[in-house]
Amino acid sequence: MPERTHTCPFCALLCDDLRIAAGARPRPHTRCHLARDGYGRARLNLRPQIDGNPVSMDTACRKAARLLARAKRPLYGGLATDVAGMRAAVRLAERTDGILDHAHSATMQAQLRLLRERGWLATTLGELRHRADLLVLLGTNALSAHPRFFERIRTRTTAPASRTQPLPELVTIGRDLPLPGYAAWHIDVPPGSLGELAHALTLRIAGHATRTRRIGGVAMQVLDRLARKLARARYTVLAWEPARLTSGTQADLQIHAFCDLVEQLNHGSRAVGLALGGAHGAHTAQAVSTWLSGHPLRIGFQGGLVQADPIRFDWRRVLAGGEADVLVWISAFDGSLLPAPELLPADSLPLILLARADRPPPPTAKVYIPIGTPGIEHPGHLCRLDGMVAHYARGGLRRGIRHPAAAEVLSGIYAHLPGTQP
Amino acid sequence: MILELKNGRVYDPANGINGERHSLYIRNGRLCRPPHRPANQSRDLRGLVVMPGGIDAHTHLAGGKANLGRILMHEDHRDHAVAAGPLTRPGSGTILPSAALAGYRYAALGYTACFEPAMLPANARLTHLEFADVPIIDKGCYVMLGNDDVYLKTLAGARRPGAAVADYVAWMVAATRARAVKIVNPGGINAFKYNQRKLDLDEANRGYGLTPRHILTELARAVAELGLPHPLHIHGCNLGAANSAATTLATINALEGIPAHLTHLQFHAYGKEGKRGFSPAGDRLAEAVNATQGLSIDVGQIMFGNTLTASGDTMHQYATRGHARPRRVVCMDLECEAGCGVLPFRYREASFVNALQWAIGLQLYLLIDDPWRIFMTTDHPNGAPFTAYPRLIRLLMDREFREEQLAAIHPEAAAMSGLKGLTREYSLYEIAIITRAGPARGLGLTDHGHLGPGAFANIVAYRPHKNYERMFSEPEYVYKNGQLVARRGHILAVPTGGLIEALPGGGNMPGRTLERRFNASHAGCARNFPISNDELAEIYAQ
Numbered sequence: 015m016p017e018r019t020h021t022c023p024f025c026a027l028l029c030d031d032l033r034i035a036a037g038a039r040p041r042p043h044t045r046c047h048l049a050r051d052g053y054g055r056a057r058l059n060l061r062p063q064i065d066g067n068p069v070s071m072d073t074a075c076r077k078a079a080r081l082l083a084r085a086k087r088p089l090y091g092g093l094a095t096d097v098a099g100m101r102a103a104v105r106l107a108e109r110t111d112g113i114l115d116h117a118h119s120a121t122m123q124a125q126l127r128l129l130r131e132r133g134w135l136a137t138t139l140g141e142l143r144h145r146a147d148l149l150v151l152l153g154t155n156a157l158s159a160h161p162r163f164f165e166r167i168r169t170r171t172t173a174p175a176s177r178t179q180p181l182p183e184l185v186t187i188g189r190d191l192p193l194p195g196y197a198a199w200h201i202d203v204p205p206g207s208l209g210e211l212a213h214a215l216t217l218r219i220a221g222h223a224t225r226t227r228r229i230g231g232v233a234m235q236v237l238d239r240l241a242r243k244l245a246r247a248r249y250t251v252l253a254w255e256p257a258r259l260t261s262g263t264q265a266d267l268q269i270h271a272f273c274d275l276v277e278q279l280n281h282g283s284r285a286v287g288l289a290l291g292g293a294h295g296a297h298t299a300q301a302v303s304t305w306l307s308g309h310p311l312r313i314g315f316q317g318g319l320v321q322a323d324p325i326r327f328d329w330r331r332v333l334a335g336g337e338a339d340v341l342v343w344i345s346a347f348d349g350s351l352l353p354a355p356e357l358l359p360a361d362s363l364p365l366i367l368l369a370r371a372d373r374p375p376p377p378t379a380k381v382y383i384p385i386g387t388p389g390i391e392h393p394g395h396l397c398r399l400d401g402m403v404a405h406y407a408r409g410g411l412r413r414g415i416r417h418p419a420a421a422e423v424l425s426g427i428y429a430h431l432p433g434t435q436p
Numbered sequence: 437m438i439l440e441l442k443n444g445r446v447y448d449p450a451n452g453i454n455g456e457r458h459s460l461y462i463r464n465g466r467l468c469r470p471p472h473r474p475a476n477q478s479r480d481l482r483g484l485v486v487m488p489g490g491i492d493a494h495t496h497l498a499g500g501k502a503n504l505g506r507i508l509m510h511e512d513h514r515d516h517a518v519a520a521g522p523l524t525r526p527g528s529g530t531i532l533p534s535a536a537l538a539g540y541r542y543a544a545l546g547y548t549a550c551f552e553p554a555m556l557p558a559n560a561r562l563t564h565l566e567f568a569d570v571p572i573i574d575k576g577c578y579v580m581l582g583n584d585d586v587y588l589k590t591l592a593g594a595r596r597p598g599a600a601v602a603d604y605v606a607w608m609v610a611a612t613r614a615r616a617v618k619i620v621n622p623g624g625i626n627a628f629k630y631n632q633r634k635l636d637l638d639e640a641n642r643g644y645g646l647t648p649r650h651i652l653t654e655l656a657r658a659v660a661e662l663g664l665p666h667p668l669h670i671h672g673c674n675l676g677a678a679n680s681a682a683t684t685l686a687t688i689n690a691l692e693g694i695p696a697h698l699t700h701l702q703f704h705a706y707g708k709e710g711k712r713g714f715s716p717a718g719d720r721l722a723e724a725v726n727a728t729q730g731l732s733i734d735v736g737q738i739m740f741g742n743t744l745t746a747s748g749d750t751m752h753q754y755a756t757r758g759h760a761r762p763r764r765v766v767c768m769d770l771e772c773e774a775g776c777g778v779l780p781f782r783y784r785e786a787s788f789v790n791a792l793q794w795a796i797g798l799q800l801y802l803l804i805d806d807p808w809r810i811f812m813t814t815d816h817p818n819g820a821p822f823t824a825y826p827r828l829i830r831l832l833m834d835r836e837f838r839e840e841q842l843a844a845i846h847p848e849a850a851a852m853s854g855l856k857g858l859t860r861e862y863s864l865y866e867i868a869i870i871t872r873a874g875p876a877r878g879l880g881l882t883d884h885g886h887l888g889p890g891a892f893a894n895i896v897a898y899r900p901h902k903n904y905e906r907m908f909s910e911p912e913y914v915y916k917n918g919q920l921v922a923r924r925g926h927i928l929a930v931p932t933g934g935l936i937e938a939l940p941g942g943g944n945m946p947g948r949t950l951e952r953r954f955n956a957s958h959a960g961c962a963r964n965f966p967i968s969n970d971e972l973a974e975i976y977a978q
Contacts, residue, residue: 018963030964097565098974108526129507133764133778135754139959140558140771144585145629166959249629280754284631286769304503305535305566308513308528318520320528322513393974395565402500402770403960404561406971 021407023096023347023389024052026292026399027139027160028407040390040411046161052347053390055372059415063375063382071383075423078366078381079430081340088112089338091329091353092345092368093311094294096394097404099344099420100302106342106428113314113338115329116299117351118292121257123324124265125289126300126310134273137251137286138400143167147177148247149184152272153208154255155191159291160399164196182251185240187211201240203230206260209268215241216271216278244275250285252276257291290399294347297397301404333357345369346387346420352376366427368420386417394419437476438463439918444481444897447868448488450877450886454865460486462893465917469889481897484912487868488885489548489894490825491875494669494699494734495816497538497552497575498566500559501746501776505532505817508764508780509744524927531744531817535569539933541823542573544922546896546911549574549884549936553618553669553699554748556580558771558958560612560967561975567935568976572921576879576936578669579612580748581605582619582655583626584773585957586950588644591654601658604950609664610943611966615879615936616666617659618699620748621673622648625775628751635751637673637686648673649690656694664938665880667695667732672704675752679708681717688724688731697878700736700815701725702797716792716853718799726805732878733804734811737797737828738783738790739820746778747818753777772957783820791845795853801832802858807869808877825871826908832862833904881936893918935976941969 021030025048033043040053062074069077082088090103093116107114116122128134142149143166156163168180177183184198188205203211207230214229218241227234244250252272259265272287279285304310309322312329325331332338333353341363345351349372358365364380371384388394389407397404428434439462446458461468461475496502506513506529513528518537520526527534533541542550550570555563555577567575581587581604590600605617623641624632630642637648656668674683684704698704701721709715725731742761747753750767753776757765760779767777783790797819804810812829816822831838842850850856862870876885883891895915901907914922921929946954946962954962967975 019961021964030961101569105525108520126507129504129764129766130510131764133508133760133766135767137769138558138771140773140957141629141769143959144772144957145769169956248631284629301503301562304506305498306569307526308506308517308532308534308537309510310507315526318526319517320526321517322510393971395561395975397562400771401503402556402562402768403558404565405960405964406561406967 018408020411021389021396021405022049022052023387023394023396023407024048025160026297027162027166028396028398028405029162029166030405034411036411038412038414044162048161053411057412057415058371058374060371060374060384062384063379065380066377071418071426074381074383075426076430078427081364081366081380082106082110082342082427083432085110085340087338088340088342089329089332090114090342090344092117092343092351093299094345094347094351095298095420096295096346096388096396097298097302098394099346099424100299101306102421102424102428103344104302104306106424108315109428109431111316113312113327113332114303115312115327116296117345118294118296119311120328121291122296122300124256124259124269126324127266128269128273132270132273135276135280135286137288138402139167139398141286142182142251142288143169145249146182146251148243148250149182150244150250150252151184151186151191152212152252152254153188153205154253154258154290155186155193156253156255156290157193159255159257159293185243201232201236203232206264207231208259209271211237212268212271212275215244216275219245219278244279245282248283250279250283251288252285253288253290255290288400292399294345294351295396297399297401301397301401330357336362338363340364340366342366343368344420346385349373368423371417383423384417385420385423388419391417392419438468438471440475440478441481441486441895442478444484444486446486446887447864448887449865449869449873451888453887460887460895462918465893467887467889467891467893479913481913483900484897485864485900486895486897488872488887488891489896489914489916490546490871491879491881491885492542492547492550492813492816492822493811493875493879494553494813495550495822496554496746496818497550497570498535499552499555499563501778502532502566504766504776504778505744505746506534508766508778521927523930530823531742531821535566536571539571539573540927543914543916543927544910544925545823545825545908546898546914547573548894548916549576551575551615551879552577554578554580554620555612555614556748556770556776557584557608557612557773558960564613564935564967564972564975570933571930572916572933574933574936576615578616578618579608579614580618580620580774581608582622582651583624585626586953588623588626588641588646588651589953591646591651592644597654598658600949601654602662603947605655605658606662606939607943607946607950610939610941613935613937613967613972615938616664616669617655618669618671619652619655620671620774621675621751622652624648624673624751625748628754628775629769633751633755635673637683637690652687653690653694656691656696660695666878667697669697669699671699671749675703675749676706676756678706678714680704680706681720684721685724688728693730695730698731698733700813700818701733701800702736702738702793702819705796705800710852712788714789714792716796716799718796719803719854722800722803725809732809732811733800734813735797735800736813736815736819738793739814739824739827740783740785740790740794741820742780742782743817743820744778745781745818746776748774748776750775750777753779771959785845788846788849791849792853794845795849795855798831798838798855799853799858802860807866808874810870811875811878812870826905829867829908830903830905833867835859835861932976
């Protein structure tokens with residue numbers, strides 16, 4: 015009987031080659047700490063609660079529905095769930111004039127602005143694996159976000175007309191980017207100078223002279239050596255991790271500089287960009303929001319109309335400004351993914367918390383409903399970091415206590431809203 | 437429970453009915469023979485033109501590039517938000533509307549089935565997930581092959597790859613729950629990854645040394661031998677190039693009678709005559725199509741206005757990036773399968789090239805004799821959003837209107853186009869063929885596109901008007917599987933549409949060689965790739 019491997023939901027690589035021993039604490043056959051931690055957590059025998067008192071699922075859903083029906087501006091945050099969970103969250107928000115924002119959407123804003131203003135030339139993991147002969151990592155070594163990154167892009171067979179090694183040639187540019195066990199050329203550059211360096215490379219490759227002797231602390235001979243390597247490569251992937259770039263406009267400028275370099279390289283050869291990161295279902299939430307509402311997050315519904323506003327609907331700003339009157343927080347992969355306590359004034363903001371049952375709920379939760387994790391307790395569709403591929407994480411890895419999927423709970427709440435047809 | 441729709445003027449070309457007054461009977465969602473007892477319900481369609489529900493055989497509705505397009509066209513979404521109704525969800529966008537709006541708008545126009553023509557295999561799950569949120573209409577998709585490294589390796593690796601190709605195609609169609617196979621710029625999208633910037637029909641692809649001729653004909657043959665319901669759906673080489681017509685004619689010859697469908701033929705119908713080096717060749721192509729029985733086409737008509745081009749043809753889209761309006765372009769190399777390029781675009785009457793493109797599309801409609809072999813499309817949204825269909829119908833049916841429009845375009849293009857001399861006006865019967873009966877036949881749909889007993893009760897009734905654009909914009913009644921879903925633009929019911937596949941069942945596990953090749957070129961396992969019945973049920977669960 016051919017063995018089916020499992021899809022891991024604990025980072026946006028969505029490795030689907032994992033062998034996992036099922037049980038009370040499923041054990042993935044890998045050294046990846048995100049997978050081991052993600053699969054191996056305890057599952058507490060928690061029941062739904064209202065004000066800390068155990069209640070039935072139905073009672074909890076009814077209470078949540080009543081709170082939402084009375085609310086004028088609920089905020090649906092976290093959104094760390096699968097496609098079905100996000101679909102259900104959007105449907106609820108449509109009915110209740112809700113704002114929707116993902117816990118990590120701040121790290122996605124720079125890439126969204128890039129698309130809105132300019133677009134880019136990009137690639138997916140399969141191309142990096144099969145075709146790239148040079149990978150340049152800017153400001154990241156990929157490993158903290160994706161511990162198995164190099165395992166996943168290593169190939170056992172050689173690709174035609176591409177490279178003769180299992181991995182592309184590696185260059186890391188930045189600071190403190192160890193790559194133990196991999197031969198990589200590391201160029202030390204302070205994080206704030208990455209954009210400047212990319213810009214200088216673009217100019218050099220385009221054949222422009224410069225009188226500067228160092229850029230971002232890098233000597234021109236080193237820069238020129240790198241420029242020659244980039245120009246000679248057949249398929250270069252420039253990868254960066256938006257969450258690790260300096261925040262605000264600096265991240266935008268840096269990303270634009272990276273994209274300028276990609277564009278310049280395409281005059282003579284082929285080059286593409288790749289944005290890493292995006293954990294806890296951030297890419298899933300973005301994809302579903304875009305096809306359902308026409309806009310990526312951050313969105314809000316009011317009077318039956320959708321608006322998109324990356325500033326107004328930033329969940330932290332909404333909470334800090336006291337603009338929401340109910341918070342629905344969904345966190346299926348990690349029960350510790352929660353708003354900071356100072357953002358949750360319990361007395362004025364009821365919290366409806368749907369979270370993985372790997373720890374007791376915070377006392378601030380008005381309504382608590384434990385949910386399962388896609389790929390462990392139940393199957394779910396999840397979007398990969400490159401935006402074009404979704405995997406179906408089958409689940410079925412645990413026996414015993416069955417916590418429902420976020421989609422099931424959110425649909426249950428929806429069903430109890432006044433006016434919903436049975 | 438029998439519903440009677442009586443006294444309508446029925447146009448049902450598949451059953452030879454041409455405007456006769458005819459009553460229709462519906463039971464359990466399908467048309468049935470006239471019953472012995474009176475119907476439970478009756479509606480009088482006296483004076484109305486009745487046709488089967490429309491079928492759009494080529495519309496870029498869903499999948500990764502649709503989402504990219506929505507983000508690029510953010511002003512369109514900001515400026516055109518649509519409020520929720522009693523039965524309808526909110527949404528936004530006029531060019532690449534959000535999923536629910538796409539379903540409502542198609543249904544309100546009288547369409548009951550639509551086909552996404554460029555589904556990347558690795559994107560199949562996302563395509564189906566998005567489809568599931570497009571209400572009312574039935575959906576199907578064509579899986580893109582022919583630039584994938586697995587296929588090219590298979591072709592390059594064996595002297596007689598026929599059986600291996602057939603196995604691969606069957607596995608892919610079943611795994612992705614597709615209705616048909618599409619090829620885009622044969623070998624060209626792959627070649628672009630190896631820095632080739634153009635690829636002619638008999639030029640070798642840099643990565644594999646294979647020519648588009650070889651890549652295309654092997655795939656077309658495999659599709660035909662597998663007995664798939666629709667022939668290979670071909671977006672040929674050199675789309676948009678001046679002199680693309682020469683490539684298209686050579687491609688038709690290369691097929692040597694293997695059944696095929698040439699898509700958005702307008703974009704492949706350019707000559708290089710004249711002082712601008714760009715001239716119409718719609719007449720030459722029409723002649724070739726007329727002479728080649730096994731060939732069907734769809735036009736990909738452009739209509740003036742703002743839109744977005746979204747295509748798997750990265751090679752072409754990258755080359756065109758300077759023409760994007762507004763200036764935003766996304767091009768992606770995708771998962772060793774294909775690519776995509778997404779560019780906002782404006783077609784203007786005053787542009788010589790755009791005006792000629794418009795005229796060339798009309799040349800094709802007016803010069804191809806057999807309406808059964810030509811499907812009406814705008815290659816939504818590449819030529820224009822599908823909401824332009826009523827206006828396009830008016831151009832085909834109303835010569836006076838057509839000539840008024842001709843007078844408003846770039847005069848040199850108008851003069852070159854030869855359109856003034858084309859007096860043909862499509863009849864309602866012919867419109868019914870190119871928008872319903874023909875696509876149904878071409879896609880092998882036996883229970884769609886006609887109104888005979890056994891067909892799904894997808895029925896549209898239009899109030900006749902001398903302005904055909906008005907007539908076709910807001911049908912009086914739209915029935916989907918016997919349920920009234922729209923009336924004069926208002927959505928009255930929101931049933932879930934069905935999925936139309938070629939090889940239901942989700943397919944088998946891949947063979948060893950295929951698995952090895954797939955795993956070598958994807959970042960994902962072949963065994964996890966096929967969409968099983970359980971998974972499909974979950975995708976489409978509401």
